[in-house]
Amino acid sequence: MSYKSFETERLILKPTDLEDVDFIFELMNSLKWIEYIGDRNIKTKEDAKQYIIDRHIPNFEKNGFGSYTLILKENGNKIGSSGLFKREALEVADIGFAFLDGFDGKGYGYESSMKILEVAKSEFGLKKVSAITLPTNIASQKLIEKLGLSYQKMVKPFADDDDELMYYEMDL
Numbered sequence: 001m002s003y004k005s006f007e008t009e010r011l012i013l014k015p016t017d018l019e020d021v022d023f024i025f026e027l028m029n030s031l032k033w034i035e036y037i038g039d040r041n042i043k044t045k046e047d048a049k050q051y052i053i054d055r056h057i058p059n060f061e062k063n064g065f066g067s068y069t070l071i072l073k074e075n076g077n078k079i080g081s082s083g084l085f086k087r088e089a090l091e092v093a094d095i096g097f098a099f100l101d102g103f104d105g106k107g108y109g110y111e112s113s114m115k116i117l118e119v120a121k122s123e124f125g126l127k128k129v130s131a132i133t134l135p136t137n138i139a140s141q142k143l144i145e146k147l148g149l150s151y152q153k154m155v156k157p158f159a160d161d162d163d164e165l166m167y168y169e170m171d172l
Contacts, residue, residue, distance in 0.1 A: 003060050006068070006119055008111045013068035013082065016056045020069045023078040024048045026100065033098055036137045038161065059085065063093070065124050070099075070112050079103040082112040084120055084129070089157040092130040092169060093120070097143070109143050117147060121172040129172060132157060132165040144168050 003015040016024065025048035027033055028040055042048050059066030067083035080099035087094065095116055097109050120126040131149050133140040145151075149168035156164055 003064070003066075004123070006115050007073075008115050010073055011108065011112055011115075012071040012073060013112060013115060014071060015060055016052060016067040016069045016081065016083075018049060018052055020078065021045055021049045021052065023069060024052060024081075027081060027098060030098075030101055032101065032104075036134055036140065037098060038163075062086070063124075065093070065120070067096075068112070068116070070108060080108060080112070082109070082116050084116060084124070084126075087157055089159070090130060090132070090155070090167075092128045093126055094130040094132055095120070095144075095147070095149075096131070097140075104139065110146060113143065113147050117172065126172055129170055131168040133168075134163060135166055141166065 005015065006013040022045065025042060025045050028042040028048065040051065042051055056067050063086045065084040067081050069078050070080040070082055071078050080097065080103055082097040084093045085096055095113055097113055099108060117129060120129050131144045132155065133144060149170040152167050152169050154164045155167040156162065
């Protein structure tokens with residue numbers, strides 16, 4: 001089954017699929033991913049492929065939305081990821097984003113996330129969106145607040161992880 005891609009002024013947001021194995025491998029092994037999102041034990045390209053099969057594709061199949069690979073229109077380079085995730089421990093789907101080193105601080109996070117918020121309402125009929133981040137991830141907090149989400153409380157959304165995360169939410 002094929003899912004819709006979306007566009008912004010500078011980006012194509014393409015549903016993450018098996019064409020993205022090399023990119024997902026690189027992204028999930030970047031220093032910022034490991035520091036702020038966590039080591040998902042993606043040590044080989046085969047691990048990255050399995051992660052896409054086990055996590056990304058089922059998100060789309062179950063919810064109609066998921067992780068989108070961000071591609072620069074100007075040169076076709078894959079630079080990051082943005083998307084909506086329905087997690088068992090959270091009642092409200094959360095927006096998430098991550099970028100390869102060198103592509104943060106250029107407005108791509110805001111640009112792609114605003115598109116995700118727009119389609120969350122128009123395409124997927126969501127009434128609310130949340131976001132979660134580590135208290136140490138100041139850049140993520142600033143972007144989440146710039147997007148219009150408000151801090152609500154601290155949560156522990158992952159059974160296999162003791163990290164307390166900041167939980168934000170907004171009505172669409």
